[in-house]
Amino acid sequence: MEEKNRLRKASPILKHYSLEPHFVEEFGRVQKIYSNKGVFALKKIKPQHGADFIRHVQALYQKGYNRIVPIYPTGDGRYAVLYQNELFYLMPWLANEEKEDRFERHQQMLRELARLHTLSAREVPIKKEDRTEHYERTLQEWEKEKEFLDGFIESCERKEYMSPFELLFSLYYHDVSQALKYSTNKLKDWYEKTKDSDKARTVIIHGKVSTEHFLYDDRGYGYFMNFENARQGSPLHDLLPFLSRTLKSFPKRSDESVDWLYTYLKFFPFKEDEMLLFQSYFAHPGSIIRAAEQYHKGEQKRGERKAVQHLQRQYWLLKNTEYVAMRIDEIERQKQEAKAAAEAQQQEGAQS
Known part of the structure:
Protein backbone atom coordinates (compact mmCIF):
# COMPACT_ATOMS: atom_id res chain seq x y z
CA MET A 1 0.00 0.00 0.00
CA TRP A 93 21.45 8.11 -8.70
CA LEU A 94 25.17 7.79 -7.89
CA ALA A 95 26.57 4.48 -6.64
CA ASN A 96 28.60 6.25 -3.91
CA GLU A 97 30.65 3.17 -3.09
CA GLU A 98 33.38 3.58 -0.46
CA LYS A 99 36.50 3.34 -2.63
CA GLU A 100 38.66 5.23 -0.12
CA ASP A 101 39.11 5.46 3.61
CA ARG A 102 37.68 8.37 5.61
CA PHE A 103 40.87 10.44 5.43
CA GLU A 104 41.12 10.19 1.61
CA ARG A 105 37.42 10.94 1.18
CA HIS A 106 37.77 14.15 3.17
CA GLN A 107 40.97 15.06 1.27
CA GLN A 108 39.26 14.77 -2.09
CA MET A 109 36.20 16.67 -0.88
CA LEU A 110 38.33 19.60 0.37
CA ARG A 111 40.33 19.67 -2.87
CA GLU A 112 37.05 19.98 -4.76
CA LEU A 113 35.75 22.63 -2.34
CA ALA A 114 38.92 24.68 -2.94
CA ARG A 115 38.40 24.36 -6.71
CA LEU A 116 34.76 25.42 -6.36
CA HIS A 117 35.85 28.49 -4.36
CA THR A 118 38.69 29.30 -6.78
CA LEU A 119 36.45 29.28 -9.86
CA SER A 120 33.72 31.38 -8.20
CA ALA A 121 36.00 33.85 -6.33
CA ARG A 122 35.56 37.56 -6.94
CA GLU A 123 36.47 40.75 -5.14
CA VAL A 124 33.57 42.90 -3.97
CA PRO A 125 33.64 46.50 -2.70
CA ILE A 126 33.24 46.87 1.08
CA LYS A 127 32.58 50.22 2.75
CA LYS A 128 35.20 50.94 5.41
CA GLU A 129 32.49 52.02 7.84
CA ASP A 130 30.68 48.66 7.36
CA ARG A 131 33.89 46.79 8.17
CA THR A 132 34.47 48.98 11.25
CA GLU A 133 30.88 48.49 12.39
CA HIS A 134 31.20 44.69 12.05
CA TYR A 135 34.47 44.74 13.98
CA GLU A 136 33.16 46.96 16.80
CA ARG A 137 29.93 44.96 17.13
CA THR A 138 31.83 41.63 17.31
CA LEU A 139 34.37 43.05 19.77
CA GLN A 140 31.56 44.39 21.97
CA GLU A 141 29.82 40.98 21.97
CA TRP A 142 33.04 39.22 22.96
CA GLU A 143 33.77 41.77 25.70
CA LYS A 144 30.29 41.08 27.11
CA GLU A 145 31.11 37.36 27.04
CA LYS A 146 34.30 38.07 29.01
CA GLU A 147 32.32 40.08 31.57
CA PHE A 148 29.85 37.21 31.91
CA LEU A 149 32.64 34.61 32.38
CA ASP A 150 34.34 36.74 35.05
CA GLY A 151 31.04 37.44 36.81
CA PHE A 152 29.90 33.80 36.73
CA ILE A 153 33.19 32.45 38.08
CA GLU A 154 33.06 34.98 40.94
CA SER A 155 29.50 33.97 41.85
CA CYS A 156 30.51 30.26 41.75
CA GLU A 157 33.57 30.80 43.96
CA ARG A 158 31.58 32.79 46.55
CA LYS A 159 29.36 29.77 47.21
CA GLU A 160 30.11 27.45 50.09
CA TYR A 161 28.77 24.49 48.07
CA MET A 162 28.91 24.66 44.30
CA SER A 163 26.57 22.65 42.10
CA PRO A 164 28.27 19.95 39.94
CA PHE A 165 27.87 22.26 36.91
CA GLU A 166 29.45 25.23 38.74
CA LEU A 167 32.32 23.07 40.00
CA LEU A 168 33.05 21.81 36.48
CA PHE A 169 32.80 25.34 35.03
CA SER A 170 35.34 26.51 37.63
CA LEU A 171 37.77 23.87 36.38
CA TYR A 172 37.20 24.91 32.74
CA TYR A 173 37.17 28.69 33.27
CA HIS A 174 40.88 29.32 32.60
CA ASP A 175 40.86 27.44 29.25
CA VAL A 176 37.67 29.20 28.10
CA SER A 177 39.12 32.63 29.04
CA GLN A 178 42.38 31.91 27.18
CA ALA A 179 40.50 30.85 24.04
CA LEU A 180 38.39 34.03 24.15
CA LYS A 181 41.51 36.16 24.63
CA TYR A 182 43.26 34.46 21.67
CA SER A 183 40.16 34.99 19.47
CA THR A 184 39.89 38.65 20.43
CA ASN A 185 43.59 39.30 19.73
CA LYS A 186 43.33 37.70 16.27
CA LEU A 187 40.23 39.80 15.54
CA LYS A 188 42.16 42.96 16.49
CA ASP A 189 45.07 41.88 14.25
CA TRP A 190 42.61 41.31 11.39
CA TYR A 191 41.09 44.76 11.79
CA GLU A 192 44.50 46.46 11.89
CA LYS A 193 45.38 44.65 8.66
CA THR A 194 42.15 45.51 6.81
CA LYS A 195 40.77 48.78 8.26
CA ASP A 196 41.93 50.79 5.23
CA SER A 197 40.89 48.19 2.65
CA ASP A 198 37.74 48.71 0.59
CA LYS A 199 37.56 45.21 -0.93
CA ALA A 200 36.91 41.66 0.22
CA ARG A 201 37.02 38.28 -1.52
CA THR A 202 33.80 36.30 -1.81
CA VAL A 203 33.00 32.92 -3.35
CA ILE A 204 29.94 30.79 -3.99
CA ILE A 205 29.76 28.74 -0.80
CA HIS A 206 28.16 25.30 -0.75
CA GLY A 207 26.49 26.02 2.59
CA LYS A 208 26.51 22.51 4.06
CA VAL A 209 29.87 20.84 3.40
CA SER A 210 29.84 17.22 4.51
CA THR A 211 30.89 13.83 3.13
CA GLU A 212 27.16 13.00 3.12
CA HIS A 213 26.82 15.66 0.41
CA PHE A 214 29.86 14.53 -1.58
CA LEU A 215 29.02 11.44 -3.61
CA TYR A 216 31.06 9.21 -5.89
CA ASP A 217 30.09 7.86 -9.31
CA ASP A 218 31.06 4.38 -10.55
CA ARG A 219 34.40 5.73 -11.89
CA GLY A 220 35.38 7.05 -8.45
CA TYR A 221 34.88 10.77 -9.24
CA GLY A 222 33.42 12.84 -6.40
CA TYR A 223 30.49 15.27 -6.87
CA PHE A 224 28.85 17.81 -4.57
CA MET A 225 25.10 17.71 -4.10
CA ASN A 226 22.62 19.52 -1.83
CA PHE A 227 23.30 23.11 -2.94
CA GLU A 228 20.07 24.44 -1.40
CA ASN A 229 22.03 26.61 1.06
CA ALA A 230 24.47 27.94 -1.57
CA ARG A 231 25.10 31.68 -1.54
CA GLN A 232 27.77 34.29 -2.19
CA GLY A 233 29.91 34.75 0.92
CA SER A 234 33.25 34.29 2.63
CA PRO A 235 34.91 30.84 2.19
CA LEU A 236 35.04 30.74 6.02
CA HIS A 237 31.29 29.97 6.00
CA ASP A 238 32.05 26.58 4.44
CA LEU A 239 35.19 25.70 6.39
CA LEU A 240 34.27 26.70 9.95
CA PRO A 241 31.07 24.60 10.31
CA PHE A 242 32.78 21.61 8.65
CA LEU A 243 35.73 21.73 11.09
CA SER A 244 33.47 22.30 14.08
CA ARG A 245 31.39 19.20 13.22
CA THR A 246 34.59 17.18 12.70
CA LEU A 247 35.93 18.17 16.12
CA LYS A 248 32.72 17.42 18.06
CA SER A 249 33.93 14.17 19.55
CA PHE A 250 35.75 12.66 22.49
CA PRO A 251 39.09 14.39 23.23
CA LYS A 252 41.57 13.80 20.41
CA ARG A 253 44.59 15.35 18.73
CA SER A 254 43.11 15.85 15.31
CA ASP A 255 46.17 16.11 13.06
CA GLU A 256 43.94 14.93 10.22
CA SER A 257 41.85 18.14 10.57
CA VAL A 258 45.06 20.16 10.17
CA ASP A 259 45.96 18.10 7.07
CA TRP A 260 42.47 18.59 5.59
CA LEU A 261 42.64 22.35 6.11
CA TYR A 262 46.07 22.63 4.49
CA THR A 263 44.93 20.42 1.58
CA TYR A 264 42.24 23.05 0.98
CA LEU A 265 44.70 25.95 1.44
CA LYS A 266 47.14 24.39 -1.04
CA PHE A 267 44.52 24.87 -3.78
CA PHE A 268 42.85 28.03 -2.40
CA PRO A 269 45.43 29.94 -0.30
CA PHE A 270 44.06 32.46 2.18
CA LYS A 271 45.32 36.02 2.14
CA GLU A 272 46.93 37.14 5.41
CA ASP A 273 43.78 38.97 6.61
CA GLU A 274 41.55 35.98 5.73
CA MET A 275 43.78 33.68 7.80
CA LEU A 276 43.64 36.05 10.81
CA LEU A 277 39.84 36.18 10.64
CA PHE A 278 39.65 32.40 10.21
CA GLN A 279 41.87 31.87 13.28
CA SER A 280 39.78 34.30 15.30
CA TYR A 281 36.40 32.71 14.53
CA PHE A 282 37.74 29.15 14.64
CA ALA A 283 39.17 29.50 18.16
CA HIS A 284 36.21 31.42 19.60
CA PRO A 285 34.68 29.34 22.46
CA GLY A 286 31.07 30.33 21.70
CA SER A 287 29.37 26.99 22.37
CA ILE A 288 30.77 26.51 25.90
CA ILE A 289 29.98 30.15 26.81
CA ARG A 290 26.37 29.65 25.61
CA ALA A 291 26.10 26.48 27.75
CA ALA A 292 27.20 28.45 30.84
CA GLU A 293 24.88 31.37 30.03
CA GLN A 294 21.87 29.07 29.66
CA TYR A 295 22.63 27.41 32.99
CA HIS A 296 23.16 30.76 34.76
CA LYS A 297 19.85 32.16 33.42
CA GLY A 298 18.01 28.93 34.24
CA GLU A 299 17.01 28.58 30.57
CA GLN A 300 18.26 25.03 30.06
CA LYS A 301 15.61 22.35 30.59
CA ARG A 302 18.10 19.50 30.86
CA GLY A 303 18.42 19.01 34.60
CA GLU A 304 21.76 19.06 36.41
CA ARG A 305 23.18 15.77 35.12
CA LYS A 306 22.43 16.49 31.47
CA ALA A 307 23.63 20.10 31.82
CA VAL A 308 26.96 18.79 33.18
CA GLN A 309 27.25 16.29 30.30
CA HIS A 310 26.48 19.05 27.78
CA LEU A 311 29.14 21.34 29.34
CA GLN A 312 31.67 18.51 29.24
CA ARG A 313 31.01 17.87 25.51
CA GLN A 314 31.49 21.60 24.76
CA TYR A 315 34.76 21.50 26.68
CA TRP A 316 35.97 18.54 24.60
CA LEU A 317 35.15 20.56 21.46
CA LEU A 318 37.08 23.51 22.94
CA LYS A 319 40.18 21.39 23.66
CA ASN A 320 40.04 19.61 20.28
CA THR A 321 39.77 23.02 18.59
CA GLU A 322 42.59 24.41 20.73
CA TYR A 323 44.97 21.70 19.54
CA VAL A 324 44.18 22.39 15.86
CA ALA A 325 44.32 26.19 16.41
CA MET A 326 47.78 25.93 18.01
CA ARG A 327 49.07 23.73 15.17
CA ILE A 328 47.76 26.26 12.61
CA ASP A 329 49.39 29.08 14.59
CA GLU A 330 52.71 27.20 14.61
CA ILE A 331 52.57 26.45 10.86
CA GLU A 332 51.68 30.07 9.99
CA ARG A 333 54.46 31.42 12.23
CA GLN A 334 57.01 29.11 10.55
CA LYS A 335 55.81 30.30 7.12
CA GLN A 336 56.20 33.95 8.18
CA GLU A 337 59.71 33.29 9.54
CA ALA A 338 60.74 31.47 6.35
CA LYS A 339 59.36 34.34 4.24
CA ALA A 340 61.21 36.95 6.34
CA ALA A 341 64.47 34.96 6.11
CA ALA A 342 64.11 34.63 2.30
CA GLU A 343 63.48 38.39 1.95
CA ALA A 344 66.50 39.21 4.15
CA GLN A 345 68.68 36.89 2.05
CA GLN A 346 67.41 38.53 -1.12
CA GLN A 347 68.28 42.00 0.22
CA GLU A 348 71.78 40.85 1.19
CA GLY A 349 72.27 39.45 -2.30
CA ALA A 350 71.09 42.72 -3.87
CA GLN A 351 73.46 44.81 -1.70
CA SER A 352 76.49 42.63 -2.44
Whole structure:
Protein backbone atom coordinates (compact mmCIF):
# COMPACT_ATOMS: atom_id res chain seq x y z
CA MET A 1 0.00 0.00 0.00
CA GLU A 2 2.79 2.38 0.98
CA GLU A 3 4.64 1.54 -2.25
CA LYS A 4 1.52 2.38 -4.31
CA ASN A 5 1.25 5.74 -2.50
CA ARG A 6 4.88 6.59 -3.29
CA LEU A 7 4.35 5.69 -6.96
CA ARG A 8 1.11 7.71 -7.08
CA LYS A 9 2.80 10.79 -5.60
CA ALA A 10 5.93 10.58 -7.77
CA SER A 11 4.18 9.93 -11.11
CA PRO A 12 2.81 13.49 -11.76
CA ILE A 13 6.28 14.98 -11.09
CA LEU A 14 8.15 12.42 -13.21
CA LYS A 15 5.73 12.96 -16.10
CA HIS A 16 7.54 16.29 -16.69
CA TYR A 17 10.71 14.26 -17.39
CA SER A 18 8.92 11.64 -19.54
CA LEU A 19 9.71 8.98 -16.91
CA GLU A 20 7.48 6.09 -15.85
CA PRO A 21 8.35 4.95 -12.30
CA HIS A 22 8.30 1.19 -11.60
CA PHE A 23 9.44 1.32 -7.98
CA VAL A 24 10.21 4.10 -5.45
CA GLU A 25 12.37 3.97 -2.30
CA GLU A 26 12.45 6.79 0.25
CA PHE A 27 15.62 8.13 1.95
CA GLY A 28 14.45 11.19 3.88
CA ARG A 29 13.97 14.05 1.40
CA VAL A 30 15.41 11.97 -1.47
CA GLN A 31 13.53 9.28 -3.38
CA LYS A 32 15.29 6.59 -5.40
CA ILE A 33 13.30 6.16 -8.61
CA TYR A 34 13.53 2.95 -10.64
CA SER A 35 12.07 3.88 -14.03
CA ASN A 36 11.75 2.90 -17.67
CA LYS A 37 14.91 4.96 -18.38
CA GLY A 38 17.11 3.92 -15.47
CA VAL A 39 17.60 4.83 -11.80
CA PHE A 40 17.29 8.46 -10.62
CA ALA A 41 17.25 10.54 -7.44
CA LEU A 42 14.27 12.86 -6.89
CA LYS A 43 14.99 15.53 -4.24
CA LYS A 44 12.38 17.61 -2.41
CA ILE A 45 13.26 21.14 -1.23
CA LYS A 46 11.40 24.17 0.15
CA PRO A 47 10.18 26.48 -2.66
CA GLN A 48 11.86 29.55 -1.09
CA HIS A 49 15.28 27.92 -1.68
CA GLY A 50 14.54 27.14 -5.32
CA ALA A 51 15.48 30.24 -7.32
CA ASP A 52 18.80 30.96 -5.56
CA PHE A 53 19.78 27.29 -5.61
CA ILE A 54 19.31 26.94 -9.38
CA ARG A 55 21.02 30.31 -10.03
CA HIS A 56 24.16 29.36 -8.06
CA VAL A 57 24.41 25.91 -9.65
CA GLN A 58 24.08 27.42 -13.14
CA ALA A 59 26.70 30.09 -12.29
CA LEU A 60 29.15 27.34 -11.27
CA TYR A 61 28.49 25.39 -14.48
CA GLN A 62 29.15 28.54 -16.52
CA LYS A 63 32.47 29.07 -14.71
CA GLY A 64 33.54 25.55 -15.68
CA TYR A 65 32.87 23.80 -12.36
CA ASN A 66 31.30 20.44 -13.24
CA ARG A 67 31.73 18.42 -10.04
CA ILE A 68 28.09 18.93 -9.12
CA VAL A 69 25.65 16.05 -9.32
CA PRO A 70 23.89 16.93 -12.62
CA ILE A 71 20.38 18.37 -12.38
CA TYR A 72 18.17 17.26 -15.25
CA PRO A 73 15.87 19.76 -16.97
CA THR A 74 12.21 18.92 -17.61
CA GLY A 75 10.89 18.56 -21.14
CA ASP A 76 10.18 22.32 -21.27
CA GLY A 77 13.60 23.30 -19.87
CA ARG A 78 12.81 23.93 -16.17
CA TYR A 79 15.23 22.69 -13.50
CA ALA A 80 12.60 22.02 -10.85
CA VAL A 81 8.92 21.07 -10.61
CA LEU A 82 6.51 22.69 -8.15
CA TYR A 83 4.01 20.12 -6.87
CA GLN A 84 1.73 20.45 -3.83
CA ASN A 85 3.73 23.41 -2.43
CA GLU A 86 7.02 21.48 -2.64
CA LEU A 87 9.80 21.88 -5.17
CA PHE A 88 11.38 18.77 -6.72
CA TYR A 89 14.46 18.31 -8.87
CA LEU A 90 15.87 15.23 -10.61
CA MET A 91 19.45 13.87 -10.60
CA PRO A 92 21.18 10.62 -11.54
CA TRP A 93 21.45 8.11 -8.70
CA LEU A 94 25.17 7.79 -7.89
CA ALA A 95 26.57 4.48 -6.64
CA ASN A 96 28.60 6.25 -3.91
CA GLU A 97 30.65 3.17 -3.09
CA GLU A 98 33.38 3.58 -0.46
CA LYS A 99 36.50 3.34 -2.63
CA GLU A 100 38.66 5.23 -0.12
CA ASP A 101 39.11 5.46 3.61
CA ARG A 102 37.68 8.37 5.61
CA PHE A 103 40.87 10.44 5.43
CA GLU A 104 41.12 10.19 1.61
CA ARG A 105 37.42 10.94 1.18
CA HIS A 106 37.77 14.15 3.17
CA GLN A 107 40.97 15.06 1.27
CA GLN A 108 39.26 14.77 -2.09
CA MET A 109 36.20 16.67 -0.88
CA LEU A 110 38.33 19.60 0.37
CA ARG A 111 40.33 19.67 -2.87
CA GLU A 112 37.05 19.98 -4.76
CA LEU A 113 35.75 22.63 -2.34
CA ALA A 114 38.92 24.68 -2.94
CA ARG A 115 38.40 24.36 -6.71
CA LEU A 116 34.76 25.42 -6.36
CA HIS A 117 35.85 28.49 -4.36
CA THR A 118 38.69 29.30 -6.78
CA LEU A 119 36.45 29.28 -9.86
CA SER A 120 33.72 31.38 -8.20
CA ALA A 121 36.00 33.85 -6.33
CA ARG A 122 35.56 37.56 -6.94
CA GLU A 123 36.47 40.75 -5.14
CA VAL A 124 33.57 42.90 -3.97
CA PRO A 125 33.64 46.50 -2.70
CA ILE A 126 33.24 46.87 1.08
CA LYS A 127 32.58 50.22 2.75
CA LYS A 128 35.20 50.94 5.41
CA GLU A 129 32.49 52.02 7.84
CA ASP A 130 30.68 48.66 7.36
CA ARG A 131 33.89 46.79 8.17
CA THR A 132 34.47 48.98 11.25
CA GLU A 133 30.88 48.49 12.39
CA HIS A 134 31.20 44.69 12.05
CA TYR A 135 34.47 44.74 13.98
CA GLU A 136 33.16 46.96 16.80
CA ARG A 137 29.93 44.96 17.13
CA THR A 138 31.83 41.63 17.31
CA LEU A 139 34.37 43.05 19.77
CA GLN A 140 31.56 44.39 21.97
CA GLU A 141 29.82 40.98 21.97
CA TRP A 142 33.04 39.22 22.96
CA GLU A 143 33.77 41.77 25.70
CA LYS A 144 30.29 41.08 27.11
CA GLU A 145 31.11 37.36 27.04
CA LYS A 146 34.30 38.07 29.01
CA GLU A 147 32.32 40.08 31.57
CA PHE A 148 29.85 37.21 31.91
CA LEU A 149 32.64 34.61 32.38
CA ASP A 150 34.34 36.74 35.05
CA GLY A 151 31.04 37.44 36.81
CA PHE A 152 29.90 33.80 36.73
CA ILE A 153 33.19 32.45 38.08
CA GLU A 154 33.06 34.98 40.94
CA SER A 155 29.50 33.97 41.85
CA CYS A 156 30.51 30.26 41.75
CA GLU A 157 33.57 30.80 43.96
CA ARG A 158 31.58 32.79 46.55
CA LYS A 159 29.36 29.77 47.21
CA GLU A 160 30.11 27.45 50.09
CA TYR A 161 28.77 24.49 48.07
CA MET A 162 28.91 24.66 44.30
CA SER A 163 26.57 22.65 42.10
CA PRO A 164 28.27 19.95 39.94
CA PHE A 165 27.87 22.26 36.91
CA GLU A 166 29.45 25.23 38.74
CA LEU A 167 32.32 23.07 40.00
CA LEU A 168 33.05 21.81 36.48
CA PHE A 169 32.80 25.34 35.03
CA SER A 170 35.34 26.51 37.63
CA LEU A 171 37.77 23.87 36.38
CA TYR A 172 37.20 24.91 32.74
CA TYR A 173 37.17 28.69 33.27
CA HIS A 174 40.88 29.32 32.60
CA ASP A 175 40.86 27.44 29.25
CA VAL A 176 37.67 29.20 28.10
CA SER A 177 39.12 32.63 29.04
CA GLN A 178 42.38 31.91 27.18
CA ALA A 179 40.50 30.85 24.04
CA LEU A 180 38.39 34.03 24.15
CA LYS A 181 41.51 36.16 24.63
CA TYR A 182 43.26 34.46 21.67
CA SER A 183 40.16 34.99 19.47
CA THR A 184 39.89 38.65 20.43
CA ASN A 185 43.59 39.30 19.73
CA LYS A 186 43.33 37.70 16.27
CA LEU A 187 40.23 39.80 15.54
CA LYS A 188 42.16 42.96 16.49
CA ASP A 189 45.07 41.88 14.25
CA TRP A 190 42.61 41.31 11.39
CA TYR A 191 41.09 44.76 11.79
CA GLU A 192 44.50 46.46 11.89
CA LYS A 193 45.38 44.65 8.66
CA THR A 194 42.15 45.51 6.81
CA LYS A 195 40.77 48.78 8.26
CA ASP A 196 41.93 50.79 5.23
CA SER A 197 40.89 48.19 2.65
CA ASP A 198 37.74 48.71 0.59
CA LYS A 199 37.56 45.21 -0.93
CA ALA A 200 36.91 41.66 0.22
CA ARG A 201 37.02 38.28 -1.52
CA THR A 202 33.80 36.30 -1.81
CA VAL A 203 33.00 32.92 -3.35
CA ILE A 204 29.94 30.79 -3.99
CA ILE A 205 29.76 28.74 -0.80
CA HIS A 206 28.16 25.30 -0.75
CA GLY A 207 26.49 26.02 2.59
CA LYS A 208 26.51 22.51 4.06
CA VAL A 209 29.87 20.84 3.40
CA SER A 210 29.84 17.22 4.51
CA THR A 211 30.89 13.83 3.13
CA GLU A 212 27.16 13.00 3.12
CA HIS A 213 26.82 15.66 0.41
CA PHE A 214 29.86 14.53 -1.58
CA LEU A 215 29.02 11.44 -3.61
CA TYR A 216 31.06 9.21 -5.89
CA ASP A 217 30.09 7.86 -9.31
CA ASP A 218 31.06 4.38 -10.55
CA ARG A 219 34.40 5.73 -11.89
CA GLY A 220 35.38 7.05 -8.45
CA TYR A 221 34.88 10.77 -9.24
CA GLY A 222 33.42 12.84 -6.40
CA TYR A 223 30.49 15.27 -6.87
CA PHE A 224 28.85 17.81 -4.57
CA MET A 225 25.10 17.71 -4.10
CA ASN A 226 22.62 19.52 -1.83
CA PHE A 227 23.30 23.11 -2.94
CA GLU A 228 20.07 24.44 -1.40
CA ASN A 229 22.03 26.61 1.06
CA ALA A 230 24.47 27.94 -1.57
CA ARG A 231 25.10 31.68 -1.54
CA GLN A 232 27.77 34.29 -2.19
CA GLY A 233 29.91 34.75 0.92
CA SER A 234 33.25 34.29 2.63
CA PRO A 235 34.91 30.84 2.19
CA LEU A 236 35.04 30.74 6.02
CA HIS A 237 31.29 29.97 6.00
CA ASP A 238 32.05 26.58 4.44
CA LEU A 239 35.19 25.70 6.39
CA LEU A 240 34.27 26.70 9.95
CA PRO A 241 31.07 24.60 10.31
CA PHE A 242 32.78 21.61 8.65
CA LEU A 243 35.73 21.73 11.09
CA SER A 244 33.47 22.30 14.08
CA ARG A 245 31.39 19.20 13.22
CA THR A 246 34.59 17.18 12.70
CA LEU A 247 35.93 18.17 16.12
CA LYS A 248 32.72 17.42 18.06
CA SER A 249 33.93 14.17 19.55
CA PHE A 250 35.75 12.66 22.49
CA PRO A 251 39.09 14.39 23.23
CA LYS A 252 41.57 13.80 20.41
CA ARG A 253 44.59 15.35 18.73
CA SER A 254 43.11 15.85 15.31
CA ASP A 255 46.17 16.11 13.06
CA GLU A 256 43.94 14.93 10.22
CA SER A 257 41.85 18.14 10.57
CA VAL A 258 45.06 20.16 10.17
CA ASP A 259 45.96 18.10 7.07
CA TRP A 260 42.47 18.59 5.59
CA LEU A 261 42.64 22.35 6.11
CA TYR A 262 46.07 22.63 4.49
CA THR A 263 44.93 20.42 1.58
CA TYR A 264 42.24 23.05 0.98
CA LEU A 265 44.70 25.95 1.44
CA LYS A 266 47.14 24.39 -1.04
CA PHE A 267 44.52 24.87 -3.78
CA PHE A 268 42.85 28.03 -2.40
CA PRO A 269 45.43 29.94 -0.30
CA PHE A 270 44.06 32.46 2.18
CA LYS A 271 45.32 36.02 2.14
CA GLU A 272 46.93 37.14 5.41
CA ASP A 273 43.78 38.97 6.61
CA GLU A 274 41.55 35.98 5.73
CA MET A 275 43.78 33.68 7.80
CA LEU A 276 43.64 36.05 10.81
CA LEU A 277 39.84 36.18 10.64
CA PHE A 278 39.65 32.40 10.21
CA GLN A 279 41.87 31.87 13.28
CA SER A 280 39.78 34.30 15.30
CA TYR A 281 36.40 32.71 14.53
CA PHE A 282 37.74 29.15 14.64
CA ALA A 283 39.17 29.50 18.16
CA HIS A 284 36.21 31.42 19.60
CA PRO A 285 34.68 29.34 22.46
CA GLY A 286 31.07 30.33 21.70
CA SER A 287 29.37 26.99 22.37
CA ILE A 288 30.77 26.51 25.90
CA ILE A 289 29.98 30.15 26.81
CA ARG A 290 26.37 29.65 25.61
CA ALA A 291 26.10 26.48 27.75
CA ALA A 292 27.20 28.45 30.84
CA GLU A 293 24.88 31.37 30.03
CA GLN A 294 21.87 29.07 29.66
CA TYR A 295 22.63 27.41 32.99
CA HIS A 296 23.16 30.76 34.76
CA LYS A 297 19.85 32.16 33.42
CA GLY A 298 18.01 28.93 34.24
CA GLU A 299 17.01 28.58 30.57
CA GLN A 300 18.26 25.03 30.06
CA LYS A 301 15.61 22.35 30.59
CA ARG A 302 18.10 19.50 30.86
CA GLY A 303 18.42 19.01 34.60
CA GLU A 304 21.76 19.06 36.41
CA ARG A 305 23.18 15.77 35.12
CA LYS A 306 22.43 16.49 31.47
CA ALA A 307 23.63 20.10 31.82
CA VAL A 308 26.96 18.79 33.18
CA GLN A 309 27.25 16.29 30.30
CA HIS A 310 26.48 19.05 27.78
CA LEU A 311 29.14 21.34 29.34
CA GLN A 312 31.67 18.51 29.24
CA ARG A 313 31.01 17.87 25.51
CA GLN A 314 31.49 21.60 24.76
CA TYR A 315 34.76 21.50 26.68
CA TRP A 316 35.97 18.54 24.60
CA LEU A 317 35.15 20.56 21.46
CA LEU A 318 37.08 23.51 22.94
CA LYS A 319 40.18 21.39 23.66
CA ASN A 320 40.04 19.61 20.28
CA THR A 321 39.77 23.02 18.59
CA GLU A 322 42.59 24.41 20.73
CA TYR A 323 44.97 21.70 19.54
CA VAL A 324 44.18 22.39 15.86
CA ALA A 325 44.32 26.19 16.41
CA MET A 326 47.78 25.93 18.01
CA ARG A 327 49.07 23.73 15.17
CA ILE A 328 47.76 26.26 12.61
CA ASP A 329 49.39 29.08 14.59
CA GLU A 330 52.71 27.20 14.61
CA ILE A 331 52.57 26.45 10.86
CA GLU A 332 51.68 30.07 9.99
CA ARG A 333 54.46 31.42 12.23
CA GLN A 334 57.01 29.11 10.55
CA LYS A 335 55.81 30.30 7.12
CA GLN A 336 56.20 33.95 8.18
CA GLU A 337 59.71 33.29 9.54
CA ALA A 338 60.74 31.47 6.35
CA LYS A 339 59.36 34.34 4.24
CA ALA A 340 61.21 36.95 6.34
CA ALA A 341 64.47 34.96 6.11
CA ALA A 342 64.11 34.63 2.30
CA GLU A 343 63.48 38.39 1.95
CA ALA A 344 66.50 39.21 4.15
CA GLN A 345 68.68 36.89 2.05
CA GLN A 346 67.41 38.53 -1.12
CA GLN A 347 68.28 42.00 0.22
CA GLU A 348 71.78 40.85 1.19
CA GLY A 349 72.27 39.45 -2.30
CA ALA A 350 71.09 42.72 -3.87
CA GLN A 351 73.46 44.81 -1.70
CA SER A 352 76.49 42.63 -2.44
